[in-house]
Amino acid sequence: MIYRENGQFKTSYAADQQIFPIRQDRYAIAALLVFAFVGVPLLADEYMFRAILIPFLILGLAALGVNILVGYCGQITLGAGAFMAVGAYAAYNFLARVDGMPLLGALLLGGATAAVAGIVFGVPSLRVRGLYLAVATLAAQFFFDWAFLRIKWFTLDSSSGSVSVSNLEMFGWTINSPVEKYLFCLGLLAVFALLAKNLVRGAIGRQWMAIRDMDVAAEVIGIRPMYAKLSAFAVSSFIVGVAGALWGFVHLGSWEPAAFSVDRSFQLLFMVIIGGMGSIMGSFFGAAFIVVLPIFLNQALPWLGNLVGVSISTVGVSHSEFIIFGALIVFFLIVEPHGIARLWSTAKEKLRLWPFPH
Template sequence: MRTQPVFMTFKKDDIINFVVLMTLAFIIIPMTVKTDYWYTSILIPWLCLSLAAIGQQIVMGYTGQLALGAAGFMAAGAFACFNLVLRVPDLPFVGALALSGLIAAAFGILFGLPSLRVRGIYLMVATLASQFFIIWMIDKFGWFKNYDTSGIITTQDIVIFGKSLTSPMEMFFVLVVIVTVLTLLAMNMARGSTGRRWMAVRDMDIAAESMGISLLRTKLQAFAISAFYCGVAGALFAFTYLKSLEPVAFDIKLSFKILFMVILGGLGTINGAFIGAAFILLFPVVLNTVGNNVFHGSIDATIISATEQVVFGVLIIVFMIYEPLGMAKLWDSIKQRLFGRNSKESEAPVDQADVGKQGS
């Protein structure tokens, strides 16, 4: 079996998509979007959470391991980054970011170990351990928080090439660059032999093992890479969006949110991570706007947040029943209808093999 990854190949469609997205990010958005609100409340958290969703996607969508601890790894990444910037003065921010991703990856390997023995709901419980343990550890050992007693720590400024970033637009650009690099990497892995191994394990792990795929390597690799993405996402989330560090921000609710992004966005697709994250972030905003503008505040905030929960829940059930491949598949179908056969060959069908059909 070949072990070195296949290097990225790309088609015309990929280049077109890439160019379109980059133009959108670097030219169109900065020219049209002027208010800080859009950057600080929508675009920045969207990119951060999309990155975390890619991490969740790798372990759940591609490798088929039900994990529910993304927020724990995000917390590990965020606090690692804080401590690295604080304690290692000469380290550039990107270096700190990469290192905190690696620290999160170490946790990923540790808590991914049970996946060698168990799957499904059993694994979910094992990964919950990581969620609760990491948050508790950060909370209880003052060193991680630099012995800050107020509970809320302000993050340091992001310094890149000696210049500290302050405006939301600059942060957005940095995020776009980091997210683009990591997304391309993830797509490369998913399309290459690494991703093929993940998917083989997802579709039938025993069969994959008897074909010579090392379950130990493949699963732990998926957990490590997933946790790396979550760790980097967590650090970025804290440094660019929250601007503060508190373990509570990374509680189990965030893990559920990321899980929903992946399920609704479409399991086993990279673009699903972005679509899902956009939906989970935007829907409450839309709901609040409707609540405030159409009903002029006559609806209680409790009702609005409850509605949000009900809608997410109903959507998950509906998607499980009618479109287990999520919004990414819906998007593909729409594209196909609009552009005809042109886009039909753009996505290899193997990438979206049904996650739901495994096991039993």
């Protein structure tokens, strides 16, 4: 009823080609952005920012990067954690070794380094696909894990192997409080999401999707697989690298290679699969699911237990958190194998036809 595009006539190509052709979508996005930039800082407390919102934003950004590669270009990767690590350590080295390096410059250079690493480790994708490629990218994970643990140069010879960054500052703006960190991450996320959205609906995105759907056919109609695949690896790793740098700089403050272990790679892949492959919005759904849900369960269970007069031990809560979380993953994959984003678009379709669904 409300969500209907009747009467919205497009009179120019520009109007037809805009990101959100339906007026309601534009308003909803604008409202969401205003809420995120203005409403959330007013509403949320420090815990929300530090423990939930900032990790959600950063991992959402990383999932977005992985989604470009896995969801749009169809190249399964298990090396996302490694590219996050490359971004984090490269940005750290740029910041520490180059005098007067601005924060934003370090982050972007970190991303660029990750992009280069992504291209190098993307080369096998020209020959192998599917599960074999996943295994090949796993090599990146183990290689970088090893490199950042063993090669002391990367960690400025820190004896414990742990590096830390503080006093974040950009254009005279000191990013110190949780709200500032949140806004910084949100700003970057918004820019990258817009960038990604435009990329995937442009020529290059269509090439990626053609490769994903059938690479031989794509080649026949004149798409260069090498260019398409490696550009997907580069763009994806760039975004993942920036997310990794943010994870280290903004969220953790001090980190060791374990922060970007193979678990992180799996986590990011699951975000994309659960959220929805080939959907920008799906990356955020997936990140919310993986980041927020366990923490939410962890706190809701004792509270629910109290309601019915049972006190659940810490161990019990921790175990049931895993059980319920696992069950929910299975549930969502059975109900909607295309991810939560698909549920969302089905809902939109239904809303369009409402109240006469067919």
